[in-house]
Amino acid sequence: MNIIVAGAGEVGVHLAKMLSKENHNIVVVDQKEEVLENLNSNYDLMTVIGSPTSVSTLKDAGCSSSTDLFIAVTPEESRNLTACILAAKLGVKKTVARVENPEYLHSDQKAFFQQLGIDSLICPEILAAKEIADSLVRPWVRQWHEFNNGTLILIGVKIREGANIVGKELMSLFTHNESCRIAAIKRGKDTIIPGGRDIIQTEDMVYFVTTKDYIDTVRKMAGKPYTEVHKVMIMGGSRIAMLTAEKIAEKFDVKILEVSKERSEMVKERLRSKAMVILGDGRDIDLLHDEGIEQVEAYIALTGNSETNILSCLAAKRFQVQRTVAEVENNDYIPLAEGLDIGIVINKKLIAAGHIYQMMLDADVSNMKCLTFADAEVAEFVVREGAKITKSKVMDLRLPENVSIGGLTRGNKGIIVYGNTQILPGDRVVLFCPSEYLNKVEKFFK
């Protein structure tokens, strides 16, 4: 695909890097020379220096009817909209603009934007709020990803001491097991695609593949107690906080802590009965105490300051809060925050980039799609008639070591793959492998 990314901010750069690893022709447009220079010399893509809202720059970047996708992700929403309108005028097939204002996303606006030439709008804050809301439904899940329209689910769980899968060979757990499979294990910095003899240790991040019906089995296996979230405390009355509160107010009791008086009044005015707004600093332990932090199941730190968010989540963990969520906008802190055991780290930019990437995957009609998860390649293949993989049962296929088939979707049903499974043409297979094995794996599907 020919793709133009306008804006080399964090979203744009992240997206361009991800896309350039696949077979796409990427052109990045921005005015910031240094950022582009770095991209240009380290990645397989082209850069054009200039304003994304200038017609001549867009032409230089190759905006024409042969461009499949135009992604405008500069920091300013008005420029993104303008750039998309111009690009559409130049013949680009599909445009995506990043916006801040959730109003634009209302369904009744859709036709209007379409008419302007803007096919999709994404609002990172809404996406972030959605991700937070989803994470509260199952507080034991660290990572959640759906494949093939949700028929297969990838669940990442941190394994704690006492879980009954610790210390056992996977063979004994998963032979003839139709409910789930372990696709990958992240141990410290290493990613392991496990075989039958591998053993799970405490503190491992384990990635299960399962179907909708067996989510609870996975939970039990991972040794997580069944808990429901009732009370949620949010620190910081930011826009994401309000969007999140609006989303979850029906199900949970929401308390928002906000330092500024004006802001807190504004938040209250907008949320009304949906949330209780407390004027005060979330780092103040006494205040947290008074507001009943001990009874809270989820603590969400969404101030504009990444350090504050991380620190206050750590404080909340001391009060045995089960689910902690911190917004970390400073990319350098993300691995740090994950290392500190903060449950979910929210980064608007990465979420936006990931969302656009997923949109592209969904639009991709080729028989192989892949994305990177925990440093391993997760590939979705559509099995063709006569492919090598259909010739025998999975255990007799002699797949390379380090390659693990997680599951497949047949018709509309997710199936967990184990040794005895026979793969049929038309199945959509999800498999895991280190990136250098991808070529070898592809041969099985030809």
Add this chain to the structure above:
Amino acid sequence: MSKSLFNIRVIFKFLGYLLILEAVLMVACSGIDYFFKDHTQLVFLKAAAITFGAGLILALIGLHAKRDIGKHESFVMVTMVWVLFSMFGALPFYLSGYFNSFTDAFFESMSGFTTTGSSVLVDVEVLSRGILFWRSLIQWLGGMGIILLSLAVMPLLKMGNFQLLTAEVPGPVYDKIHPRVTVAARRLWYLYVGLTITLALLLRFGGMSFFDSVCHSLTTMATGGFSTKNASIAHWDSAYIESVTIVFMFLAGTSFVFLFRVLSGKFNKIRHNEEFKAYFYIVVVSALVLSTALFFFADLPLAKAIRTGLFQVVAIITTTGYTTADFSVWIPGIRYLLIITMLFGAMSGSTSGNIKIGRIILYAKISYNELKRDVHPNAVLPVLFNGKTMPATLIYGLFGFLFFYILLMILSVGIFFAMGLNMEDSLGVFLTSFGNIGPGLGNHFSNFFDLPDIAKWYSGFLMLVGRLEIYTVFLLFSRSFWRN
């Protein structure tokens, strides 16, 4: 799993694959030799077998290599590819028996791949067709670059690492014509192949034999300069052949990215490209001066003076190094004019060697800016190139290049002098080796057979350093490169 600094296996894999490719080309040469019923088919098959064996071993060692290629790997790979290609490329020469020693064969091979075109042979007309074709072919491969070729044809490099390319493509700035390196490389190769075929046909029209026209078009487009005749282009003494060659040498000296743009209809690029304009004017002015000098001081008739002057200027500036006259016998003043042209080189991103006009323009602009700054200390004086401000890092890089160049020149002239060459010869061998030109000065005008062995190896090293523009090779000698 500790992450080591190097992914050595991927280097082996890469080198192995490329050597196998080289072996295939040797087999092709054997076929050509067979076609002309010459006697060196076996030589090529033997060389191919050895090369293939070595390639296979390397490829097997690197069979399960991870595919990530970083900066370190890139630089090692690029330098090693050139060294190994020249080593194994010397095999057919060595095995053929035309060369006295492996040193000579290696010199010829390195001179070929780096498109220098200096030779240790006194008589090339006795060589078999296969060997003659191999000489032309290695120049042609080296002209556009082995890495660029491998990016274009080998799926192994699907990762398309851009570092590899910048380590090989000449000139201070590389311009992308397509977002994907592999596609860009393929386009440039199409253009290169297209021009080569066109030139071969035009030369065939001019009365060259089919074999000669192909060989000459290969070495012309590569700005290499190996000929199939002892007298080089002068052998035909044809105004038509000379003018066709002049035009194509000139084209080979322009940036291929620029040529590609112009050919795809962007004619206004010609007016806006400073380097091209400078290249054009330098060629015209130098040719005028040389022709005038030849007319007045060397007593050549006017037409002959213009022909020779223009041909020789273009041949030297583009670092092709064909000759239509023995300029070692010209009077010193005229020879000096040629030394000046030996310092330039043609455009960045062309197949030519040497410093490149782009760098010269930048040096001139920076130096002139400094003059102005003395009078107006607070003046804003950006260095503009093709209308764009050049970043400071690029300018530092340029001066690093200049420093290394001068250092190399002083050391090398001293080294050759110590080996018993006279001053003019020493300078000549340095300029021609580093600039990948071909002919030297003085006693080493057209061939280098009587250089001491050690001087041949050193000269070969200079050719490599010149072809890869100093940094790629020198980096491997720096401590910070190897330290984790």
